Amino acid sequence: MTSATDPNFARPAPPTPVARAAREALFAAIIALGVFGPLLAFRTTQDMQNRLIVETRYGLIAIVVLLVFAGRFLLSLWFTRERPEAGPALGARLSGLMPQGLRDIVRTGLPPAALVALFVYPMMILSLTGGSGALKWIDNFGIQILIYVMLAWGLNIVVGLAGLLDLGYVAFYAVGAYAYALIATKVIPATFPGLGVWAFWICLPVAGILAAFWGVLLGFPVLRLRGDYLAIVTLAFGEIIRLVLINWTAFSNGYEGISTIPRPSFFGVPFNASDTGFAATFGLEFSPVYRTIFLYYVIVCLALITAWVSNRLRKLPVGRAWEALREDEIACRSLGINTVNTKLTAFAIGAMFGGFAGSFFAARQGFISPESFTFMESAVILAIVVLGGMGSLIGTAIAAVAMIGGTELLRELDWLKAIFGRDFDPAQYRMLIFGLAMVAIMVWKPRGFVSTRMPTAFLRSRRAVSADHVKEGHG
Amino acid sequence: MEVFFQQLINGVTLGSIYGLIAIGYTMVFGIIGMVNFSHGDVFMVSTFIALIALMILTTWIGVGSILIALLIVLIVAMIFTSLVSWTIERVAYRPLRGSFRLAPLISAIGMSIVLSNFVQVSQGPRNKAIDPILNHVFVLSAAGGYQVTLSYKQILIVVVTAILLAIFWWVVAKTPLGRAQRACEQDRKMAALLGVDVDRTISITFVMGAALAAVAGTLYLVYYGVVNFHDGFTPGVKAFTAAVLGGIGSLPGAVLGGLLIGLIEVFWSAYFSVEYKDVAAFSILAIVLIFMPQGILGRPDVEKV
Numbered sequence: 001m002t003s004a005t006d007p008n009f010a011r012p013a014p015p016t017p018v019a020r021a022a023r024e025a026l027f028a029a030i031i032a033l034g035v036f037g038p039l040l041a042f043r044t045t046q047d048m049q050n051r052l053i054v055e056t057r058y059g060l061i062a063i064v065v066l067l068v069f070a071g072r073f074l075l076s077l078w079f080t081r082e083r084p085e086a087g088p089a090l091g092a093r094l095s096g097l098m099p100q101g102l103r104d105i106v107r108t109g110l111p112p113a114a115l116v117a118l119f120v121y122p123m124m125i126l127s128l129t130g131g132s133g134a135l136k137w138i139d140n141f142g143i144q145i146l147i148y149v150m151l152a153w154g155l156n157i158v159v160g161l162a163g164l165l166d167l168g169y170v171a172f173y174a175v176g177a178y179a180y181a182l183i184a185t186k187v188i189p190a191t192f193p194g195l196g197v198w199a200f201w202i203c204l205p206v207a208g209i210l211a212a213f214w215g216v217l218l219g220f221p222v223l224r225l226r227g228d229y230l231a232i233v234t235l236a237f238g239e240i241i242r243l244v245l246i247n248w249t250a251f252s253n254g255y256e257g258i259s260t261i262p263r264p265s266f267f268g269v270p271f272n273a274s275d276t277g278f279a280a281t282f283g284l285e286f287s288p289v290y291r292t293i294f295l296y297y298v299i300v301c302l303a304l305i306t307a308w309v310s311n312r313l314r315k316l317p318v319g320r321a322w323e324a325l326r327e328d329e330i331a332c333r334s335l336g337i338n339t340v341n342t343k344l345t346a347f348a349i350g351a352m353f354g355g356f357a358g359s360f361f362a363a364r365q366g367f368i369s370p371e372s373f374t375f376m377e378s379a380v381i382l383a384i385v386v387l388g389g390m391g392s393l394i395g396t397a398i399a400a401v402a403m404i405g406g407t408e409l410l411r412e413l414d415w416l417k418a419i420f421g422r423d424f425d426p427a428q429y430r431m432l433i434f435g436l437a438m439v440a441i442m443v444w445k446p447r448g449f450v451s452t453r454m455p456t457a458f459l460r461s462r463r464a465v466s467a468d469h470v471k472e473g474h475g
Numbered sequence: 476m477e478v479f480f481q482q483l484i485n486g487v488t489l490g491s492i493y494g495l496i497a498i499g500y501t502m503v504f505g506i507i508g509m510v511n512f513s514h515g516d517v518f519m520v521s522t523f524i525a526l527i528a529l530m531i532l533t534t535w536i537g538v539g540s541i542l543i544a545l546l547i548v549l550i551v552a553m554i555f556t557s558l559v560s561w562t563i564e565r566v567a568y569r570p571l572r573g574s575f576r577l578a579p580l581i582s583a584i585g586m587s588i589v590l591s592n593f594v595q596v597s598q599g600p601r602n603k604a605i606d607p608i609l610n611h612v613f614v615l616s617a618a619g620g621y622q623v624t625l626s627y628k629q630i631l632i633v634v635v636t637a638i639l640l641a642i643f644w645w646v647v648a649k650t651p652l653g654r655a656q657r658a659c660e661q662d663r664k665m666a667a668l669l670g671v672d673v674d675r676t677i678s679i680t681f682v683m684g685a686a687l688a689a690v691a692g693t694l695y696l697v698y699y700g701v702v703n704f705h706d707g708f709t710p711g712v713k714a715f716t717a718a719v720l721g722g723i724g725s726l727p728g729a730v731l732g733g734l735l736i737g738l739i740e741v742f743w744s745a746y747f748s749v750e751y752k753d754v755a756a757f758s759i760l761a762i763v764l765i766f767m768p769q770g771i772l773g774r775p776d777v778e779k780v
Contacts, residue, residue, distance in 0.1 A: 034558040038524045039597045042531065052603060054530045165577070221765050227576065228510045232715065233764045236757040239712070243757070247750040375708065379584045386581045432592035438585025443570045446578035 021076035028072035029065050122293045142296050149400040150303040152384040154353030160391035162346035163326025165231040168238025172211040172351035174373035176358025179207040181258040200264035211355020212348040219347030245370040257369025264363045306353045314456045395450030477621040482745045488629045490737020491636035495691035496714035497729035499684025505660045505724035512583035515711015516590035521556040521692030522702040552689040560685030594704040604701045632694045716760040722773020
């Protein structure tokens with residue numbers, strides 16, 4: 001790739017493409033042998049006496065090295081074929097195939113169509129699978145993905161709009177979840193037991209406000225920081241909150257977490273088999289699927305509120321100030337924008353949506369522990385925001401569906417066991433594939449899936465701008 | 476007083492390991508201004524490579540002298556870890572050079588996830604414990620019924636760290652390679668104009684950082700005797716804290732910061748609470764970055780328009 005493709009590098013007789021591809025592939029295979037060799041060819045494991053022994057897996061490493069060789073060989077051949085110089089990108093060529101009218105229909109029609117699909121999804125699943133099978137599809141795919149969509153949209157306010165790189169967003173998610181869990185299990189039964197069925201609806205705003213308060217609290221010390229430093233400090237804050245939740249057992253019950261968190265009610269009507277329960281009240285046969293469908297619609301509404309609020313905020317002075325701050329902080333200060341307030345509102349509002357999502361998460365699970373709020377969650381949410389193209393709500397939603405839905409799908413691939421043997425569990429490769437996808441998408445499209453922006457302030461006509469012209473913020 | 480001396484010895488040992496990892500962070504940050512998020516996991520991978528090499532040497536080949544075995548393990552771990560780091564730089568970071576700032580960070584986080592999950596899948600999620608090695612201890616003082624001890628392991632760790640830091644310092648300060656590195660750190664474009672192969676220099680920087688992380692990984696294996704696939708994140712963040720505390724971009728700063736973080740962690744555990752030792756490390760990270768972002772030996776950052 002380096003000297004071989006350099007046009008200024010004169011060689012006496014250029015090797016044939018196949019020979020060169022073979023040489024590059026051989027090189028890649030040797031590197032792969034070195035990189036994967038120690039960890040794949042040998043496996044440390046405990047024997048019967050619980051002593052550590054080394055097993056060998058030479059077959060596996062041979063397969064991997066051969067795969068790398070073949071992959072690199074084909075890739076080299078593909079890249080040395082005669083190709084039109086400076087042709088339009090693949091995406092542009094693909095969209096060029098569509099006539100202009102169709103493209104407009106896709107652009108204007110996609111969001112409403114997606115909305116309709118979102119609302120009929122549980123009904124569709126229910127009619128397709130019937131009863132018990134639907135639970136998994138609505139819960140694992142619908143609710144799970146939508147929680148990440150909402151978190152990503154919340155974080156998008158901080159990272160995408162205000163340009164403040166936050167790696168500790170999960171802290172606010174944890175604040176929301178613990179706020180709901182502690183108030184609903186400790187405070188409400190002790191003070192107003194009659195409000196038990198309303199717990200979720202009372203705690204939801206409280207959790208949001210508490211998270212926003214924490215957003216300001218953690219945002220205040222980091223006002224002066226920018227860029228990577230800000231990211232690391234927010235990471236530290238996120239980890240501190242998690243470690244305190246682990247160690248302060250009197251408050252949070254430590255690793256054991258909080259269980260028997262009350263589930264949300266249908267505005268006061270609980271989802272249980274009793275005579276006053278949801279099914280009896282509406283004359284239906286009792287089934288756990290109603291609660292899941294209800295939870296689905298709650299998270300749909302919460303996510304849509306997040307999207308609507310962040311879209312509206314972009315058009316308000318504070319939203320314009322966020323985007324100006326992202327573009328150039330010094331210019332903002334020179335023009336008299338109060339950067340302290342601007343940053344703090346971004347932290348607070350982003351954290352508030354994290355808090356809402358957290359309290360919904362606690363209500364959906366019925367059990368929370370610090371394990372759910374590791375740094376990995378923050379990284380996943382930030383990855384979704386960046387992969388989607390920072391600042392783009394649609395792109396973020398697409399990224400969440402692709403990344404979370406894609407990795408969830410791995411749990412469903414039981415037929416792979418027929419090929420790779422009974423011990424093969426595709427779900428354990430979830431995060432490995434997630435990480436590889438993060439790297440691959442960044443290398444392929446560093447600006448994310450949707451790399452154009454619709455400006456809210458414009459001169460004469462409103463035109464999409466390329467994301468290359470959008471700054472990612474200094475802090 | 477005996478407790479104090481014992482903790483001082485432990486702290487210096489731990490700090491040596493952090494310092495070795497911190498150099499990898501500080502060099503990469505100095506040269507391309509990027510927080511190499513996967514460095515902690517590269518360190519973790521090196522502990523596994525060292526573990527496998529040690530197992531093969533002692534159980535299969537039956538190398539009699541543990542010191543010779545450890546020397547071979549150290550070299551093997553350095554070579555393979557460097558190769559891993561070189562490949563990561565080549566695959567995940569180099570295509571993103573000159574791209575927007577968040578892209579390499581996300582790519583590095585992705586690589587960190589890949590490394591820890593790759594080790595989990597290929598080596599299994601359980602703790603891997605070896606039989607303790609180099610168990611002899613010197614009793615330095617036994618006054619008041621409390622023994623202050625210095626173990627062979629601790630001597631080994633401090634001596635190996637000192638030797639490798641000396642070699643490393645010599646490379647950076649006296650060789651053409653080190654000069655190219657320092658040139659790239661100051662002004663990459665100008666260095667390229669003057670004939671420095673910038674890409675190659677950056678690759679070598681990653682390789683050197685990884686080699687030192689592999690030394691740390693081998694010493695970590697010797698000291699604790701247990702490795703696990705998720706042991707990369709926390710030492711990684713602590714080493715990064717060390718790099719920041721010492722002044723990021725400064726090599727003596729990284730070592731100084733490492734020693735300080737090791738001492739702080741050990742003394743905190745001894746005198747306050749073990750549970751909150753990681754909270755202490757993270758708090759120091761936040762406090763240093765907020766109030767003293769240039770660190771102890773770093774240069775202040777000038778805000779440019």
